[in-house]
Structures are given as C-alpha cells and as structure tokens.
Amino acid sequence: MRILLSTYGSRGDVEPLAALGAALQANGLEARVSAPGDAEFAALLTRAGVPLAPAFAPVREWAKEMVNRSRSASPEDRAKLISGQAAEIAARQYEALSAAAEGCDAVVAFGLFPSCAAARLVAEQRGMRYMLGTFCPIWLPSQHNRPHEYPGHPLPDGMTDNRLLWETDIRTKNALFGEAVNGQRASLRLPPVQNVRDYVYGNPVLLACDPTLGPWPDSDLIGAVQTGAFILPDERPLPDGLNAFLDAGPPPVYVGFGSISVASETGSAAIEAIRARGLRAVVAQGWAGLDLVDDRDDCFAIGEVNQQALFGRVAAVVHHGGAGTTVAAARAGAPQLIVPQIGDQPYWARRAAELGIGAAHDGPMPTGQSLSAALEVALAPKVLARARAFAGKVRANGADAAAKWLADRMR
Known part of the structure; x- marks a missing residue:
C-alpha cells in the first residue's frame, strides 16, 4: 500500500x-x-x-x-x-x-x-x-x-x-x-x-x-x-563554529522566526533585550534574513541547524510560535518567549504561558523594552523548572x- x-x-x-x-x-x-x-x-x-x-x-x-x-x-x-x-x-x-x-x-x-x-x-x-x-x-x-x-x-x-x-x-x-x-x-x-x-x-x-x-x-x-x-529524529552534529561558541560561555538565548518575514528590527530588538540581561545570543537567520547588529563576540549567527541538539544547550528560545518550534523547545526543556505573528501562533504563545513553560509577547511588533520585560518572565527560575519538568510529558x-x-x- x-x-x-x-x-x-x-x-x-x-x-x-x-x-x-x-x-x-x-x-x-x-x-x-x-x-x-x-x-x-x-x-x-x-x-x-x-x-x-x-x-x-x-x-x-x-x-x-x-x-x-x-x-x-x-x-x-x-x-x-x-x-x-x-x-x-x-x-x-x-x-x-x-x-x-x-x-x-x-x-x-x-x-x-x-x-x-x-x-x-x-x-x-x-x-x-x-x-x-x-x-x-x-x-x-x-x-x-x-x-x-x-x-x-x-x-x-x-x-x-x-x-x-x-x-x-x-x-x-x-x-x-x-x-x-x-x-x-x-x-x-x-x-x-x-x-x-x-x-x-x-x-x-x-x-x-x-x-x-x-x-x-x-x-x-x-x-x-x-x-x-x-x-523527525535529527542526528546531525552542530557546526564546529556553533559548538565552539556554545562552549565559550554560559548558555545563550536562541532567537529565530523560521519562515516568517518579520521586520529586521525584530532581531535588533531581541539582541538589545538579551544584552540588557547580560546574556549571549544565537541568531537564526531564517527566511527573514535576521543578522547580527555588530561584530561583538557575544552573538553568533546561524543558518538551518539541528534544533533538537541546539535547544538543549540554550537558556531560552525566542521564536514566532510555529507548532514545530514550540514542540521542539518543549521537548528540550527550554523556556520559551513566543512573539506570535499569524495563524495558530497566538494559540501556541498562550499555551506556553498557561502551562508555565514560557512567556507570550503582547503583539507581533516587539521593541527592546517589550522583549526585555517578556524575557524576564521566560527566564524566571520557576519557568525554567516547569519547562524542564514538562519536557518529559511531550510525546x-x-x-x-x-x-x-x-x-x-x-x-
């Protein structure tokens, strides 16, 4: 058949x-x-x-x-x-x-x-x-x-x-x-x-x-x-450069919006919010072509990589709320900050907040200030604990x- x-x-x-x-x-x-x-x-x-x-x-x-x-x-x-x-x-x-x-x-x-x-x-x-x-x-x-x-x-x-x-x-x-x-x-x-x-x-x-x-x-x-x-199980190793960046300091915050065409200012706002908290960032370029705002060594840009391997090594996942990214972050036990844009993304943002495994950004057009406030929620110790406990429940x-x-x- x-x-x-x-x-x-x-x-x-x-x-x-x-x-x-x-x-x-x-x-x-x-x-x-x-x-x-x-x-x-x-x-x-x-x-x-x-x-x-x-x-x-x-x-x-x-x-x-x-x-x-x-x-x-x-x-x-x-x-x-x-x-x-x-x-x-x-x-x-x-x-x-x-x-x-x-x-x-x-x-x-x-x-x-x-x-x-x-x-x-x-x-x-x-x-x-x-x-x-x-x-x-x-x-x-x-x-x-x-x-x-x-x-x-x-x-x-x-x-x-x-x-x-x-x-x-x-x-x-x-x-x-x-x-x-x-x-x-x-x-x-x-x-x-x-x-x-x-x-x-x-x-x-x-x-x-x-x-x-x-x-x-x-x-x-x-x-x-x-x-x-x-x-889909993914056994691909992470690129050497990314591995070196991950090993060189504390877990960074992942930022990526997949195939969603967010404004370029979204990536800049995310980096601003992450740096304001003294954290590093991994920026997935995606279809929006997000890129780094400068050449400082606290941020690293990537293309398409094995999310299953990466998400277990980050402090949080900032994303658009696609069904696949949401479940990947949940399986990895990574806190999520969802900035929903269209379709079912507001639903997944709401569910992450309701379950206590992340935060939902209010609206699709973030600023450094609004992302910083939402990131504070996502990085709270109780959210991390809840996200790690929840990971084992995902089929x-x-x-x-x-x-x-x-x-x-x-x-």
Missing part, C-alpha cells in the same frame, strides 16, 4: 510529513510526499529517506510575494488576493497531485486550504481514500473555540456561541474558496459542492500535535484523531502512532 502525503507550506508543514513518511515506511507501507520543491525541502526528505514529488511551485519566493502584496492592502483587497491565489493553487496543485498520486492508494493532505482541496479532488477522481490533517486544534470546528477570522470577513459582533460562529465559518470559506474549488470541479465536469469546508475537511481529521501542549476536547462538530506531533512517537492508525484506516 502506498500513501501520498501532500502539503503546500513552509518547513513547519514539510518536516512533519517527512517524519510521517519515514514512520509509514518503518511500518511496512510505502510513502511519497508532495511538497514544494525548494532545495531545503528536497534535502530534508532525502535525509528522511522519503521520495519527493514536487508540488506546483517552490514556496519561498511565492510566500515573499504574497507578504509584499498583502502588506499594504485593505482587508477587502486581501480577501480578493486570497481568493485569486486560491484559484491558482487549486488548479495548479491539482495537476501536480494528479501526477504524484500515480500508483497511490490513499492521500493525507496538510497545509493551505486550496492545496488540500486539490488533494481531495484528486482522491475523489481516482477513488482513493482521503484524510485531512492539521497541526493545531484551533483550525477544527469545536464548541470550545472560535474560528479563525479572515481578512474582509470579520466574525459577527456580539456573537459568542461558538457553534453559530462555526456556521459563519462555512459561509466565509465558501466566499473565499468556493470559486476555486467549484471552478476546478466545473473544469472536470463535476457538480459544485455547497459546503467547501466540510468537503475538504471530511470527518474525522488527523490532529498531529502533542495532547499536553495542544489538547483536543471532544467536539460534536467534527471528530479528530490526535496522535501527537510528528517529530515523541506521534508519527509512529499516526502511521499505525493510517495503516488500519486506509486499507
């Missing part, structure tokens, strides 16, 4: 599927991952031993263009931009996934909604089993949480009943993505669907996050199979649990 794992997104979307693909193969199934063909993702999947079937386009330049185009747009124009891009993604990804699905028996789709819609349509056309996956519980309809608010489609004022709000979410997704989904269906001479959200979501959904970090209270609106986070076998479940479900 061969399962196609599909996503269109950043490293936080691709690396978990590399872990799941490797786990499927370890459990006697074949796996193939359709993901953006960026060189970093190709190398990642090669390391995992999972074949790559490239998605319709690399994602890094596409993401940068989308950020630039939406930065100064009004909410209404951003909604139009989302709908226009959705139509392009759905059509082009349908073609890519049609090729990737050759010889596959099932597809499990993660990532952007229109990419998942394309996967759902390919599965329907080919008579394949299909399942949607997600990395955070807030994306799923539940009486326990409100739906995500999209540009140009604010949630109704004064409405507090989450069930009613999730009904408005159906209308919102029809407005944003209905033309993309049903336009592609029309091109294939298929009838339109009236509820694109439920068509793409299906029931149940695979929830790939740690149940202690991101618990899923049972919902009567949708079912979820929560297996734990998909973690490391989510990918294996999901692989076993899918092996039974998809046959």
Whole structure:
C-alpha cells in the first residue's frame, strides 16, 4: 500500500510529513510526499529517506510575494488576493497531485486550504481514500473555540456561541474558496459542492500535535484523531563554529522566526533585550534574513541547524510560535518567549504561558523594552523548572502512532 502525503507550506508543514513518511515506511507501507520543491525541502526528505514529488511551485519566493502584496492592502483587497491565489493553487496543485498520486492508494493532505482541496479532488477522481490533517486544534470546528477570522470577513459582533460562529465559518470559506474549488470541479465536469469546508475537511481529521501542549476536547462538530506531533529524529552534529561558541560561555538565548518575514528590527530588538540581561545570543537567520547588529563576540549567527541538539544547550528560545518550534523547545526543556505573528501562533504563545513553560509577547511588533520585560518572565527560575519538568510529558512517537492508525484506516 502506498500513501501520498501532500502539503503546500513552509518547513513547519514539510518536516512533519517527512517524519510521517519515514514512520509509514518503518511500518511496512510505502510513502511519497508532495511538497514544494525548494532545495531545503528536497534535502530534508532525502535525509528522511522519503521520495519527493514536487508540488506546483517552490514556496519561498511565492510566500515573499504574497507578504509584499498583502502588506499594504485593505482587508477587502486581501480577501480578493486570497481568493485569486486560491484559484491558482487549486488548479495548479491539482495537476501536480494528479501526477504524484500515480500508483497511490490513499492521500493525507496538510497545509493551505486550496492545496488540500486539490488533494481531495484528486482522491475523489481516482477513488482513493482521503484524510485531512492539521497541526493545531484551533483550525477544527469545536464548541470550545472560535474560528479563525479572515481578512474582509470579520466574525459577527456580539456573537459568542461558538457553534453559530462555526456556521459563519462555512459561509466565509465558501466566499473565499468556493470559486476555486467549484471552478476546478466545473473544469472536470463535476457538480459544485455547497459546503467547501466540510468537503475538504471530511470527518474525522488527523490532529498531529502533542495532547499536553495542544489538547483536543471532544467536539460534536467534527471528530479528530490526535496522535501527537510528528517529530523527525535529527542526528546531525552542530557546526564546529556553533559548538565552539556554545562552549565559550554560559548558555545563550536562541532567537529565530523560521519562515516568517518579520521586520529586521525584530532581531535588533531581541539582541538589545538579551544584552540588557547580560546574556549571549544565537541568531537564526531564517527566511527573514535576521543578522547580527555588530561584530561583538557575544552573538553568533546561524543558518538551518539541528534544533533538537541546539535547544538543549540554550537558556531560552525566542521564536514566532510555529507548532514545530514550540514542540521542539518543549521537548528540550527550554523556556520559551513566543512573539506570535499569524495563524495558530497566538494559540501556541498562550499555551506556553498557561502551562508555565514560557512567556507570550503582547503583539507581533516587539521593541527592546517589550522583549526585555517578556524575557524576564521566560527566564524566571520557576519557568525554567516547569519547562524542564514538562519536557518529559511531550510525546515523541506521534508519527509512529499516526502511521499505525493510517495503516488500519486506509486499507
């Protein structure tokens, strides 16, 4: 049996599927991952031993263009931009996934909604089993949480009943993505669907996050199979220069925002806050291209490295709140300071603060002063003690649990 794992997104979307693909193969199934063909993702999947079937386009330049185009747009124009891009993604990804699905028996789709819609349509056309996956519980309809608010489609004022709000979410997704989904269906001479959200979501959904970090209270609106986070083991050594820096003084504070295009001032503010506390810093350049502010020897810049090895050697992790970075820091027992930007990142920031394993920065635009205050919370002895105790509660076998479940479900 061969399962196609599909996503269109950043490293936080691709690396978990590399872990799941490797786990499927370890459990006697074949796996193939359709993901953006960026060189970093190709190398990642090669390391995992999972074949790559490239998605319709690399994602890094596409993401940068989308950020630039939406930065100064009004909410209404951003909604139009989302709908226009959705139509392009759905059509082009349908073609890519049609090729990737050759010889596959099932597809499990993660990532952007229109990419998942394309996967759902390919599965329907080919008579394949299909399942949607997600990395955070807030994306799923539940009486326990409100739906995500999209540009140009604010949630109704004064409405507090989450069930009613999730009904408005159906209308919102029809407005944003209905033309993309049903336009592609029309091109294939298929009838339109009236509820694109439920068509793409299906029931149940695979929830790939740690149940202690991101618990899923049972919902009567949708079912979820929560297996734990998909973690790809990483045995790569840290670079010699980084090792030397770590050995040369007390544990530094890590600063990194992954694929998020934060302002360059964010890195400067973080270094200012860290230095104000007499600490050293490791700055991950990421897609934002963060860099050092001077040539002092208390800061060290890095590219992509083994976070699993690094996070166990730092005093704290300052990051954007991506699901993967959050669970990596939690597993390492490192206190976290999360500066959330978009999507599910405010949720992970809130959870770190609620669990007492870190601090949540108030808002996406930090200053040296605001980061210094939040860093004081994250570095408190009680937070360090709580983070170290919490590390043992994070599951490391989510990918294996999901692989076993899918092996039974998809046959």
